Amino acid sequence: MEDNQISKLIDTAKKEYKLEFNSFPLSKEDYKQFFLFHAYRAMSKRPIQLKYEINNIIKTVLLYFFNDTEFNKYGVVVNNASLAKGILLIGDNGVGKSMLFEILSEMGKELVRCANYGAMSFREISAINFVMEFMKSAKSHREATKAFELSDYYQNAIFIDDLGREEKAFSRHELLGTLLFERHRRQSKTYATTNKTLEELTQRYDEHIGDRIPEMFNIIYWRGDSYRD
Secondary structure, X not given: OOHHHHHHXXXXXHHHHOOOOOOOOOOHHHHHHHHHHHHHHHHHOOOOOOOOOOOHHXXXXXXXXXXXXXXOOOOOEOOOOOOOOXXXXXXXXXXXXXXXXXXXXXXXXXHHHHHOOOOOOOEEEEHHHHHHHHHHOOOOHHHHHHHHOXXXXXXXXXXXXXXXXXXXXXXXXXXXXXXXXXXXXXXXXXXXXXXXXXXXXXHHHOHHHHOOHHHHEEEEXXXXXXXXX
């Protein structure tokens, strides 16, 4: 959507639905169309034609970002559902986990630009690249800790793609484990995708992280065939 189109939708929604200043700046129907636009735009960038089905998982995530207290009405969140938590999508390769957050990210950026609404925006990192950049930033582990400024990632909303696929930093440090621990301690909202099970994540990052995952995330399992097949 062009900036003037989304601005008109927001102005209309505020008038017709009497939305408060801090509420979501679109009606639910306009929000759906807003998502569909960005979904089709994301699919058009792929080298192959994709059929993107809006299943109950996608509906749940959309309702979550719409701040709907009944966002888990389809029952896909397997632990205690809460808007105060982030989202952890656990699923097979190629089902659309990363693309969903790519779409949400673009929607969030447009809402910031056109409506000054930042509650849907988040920083994005790849777990694999995050560790690589950390190690590349210095010659030694001690220097890297200072140069990379890991603490810059402890607050504000963040999306972690492919959690659990990264290597250990310098073959010994679970960088993402540290990041999750610090973000839990600060109650920073975190979103993540992974193809690892909860048991595998707990084994990877230890019990002190595994115990915190249900407190940090609305956990959703996304099974299915790969769109890449």
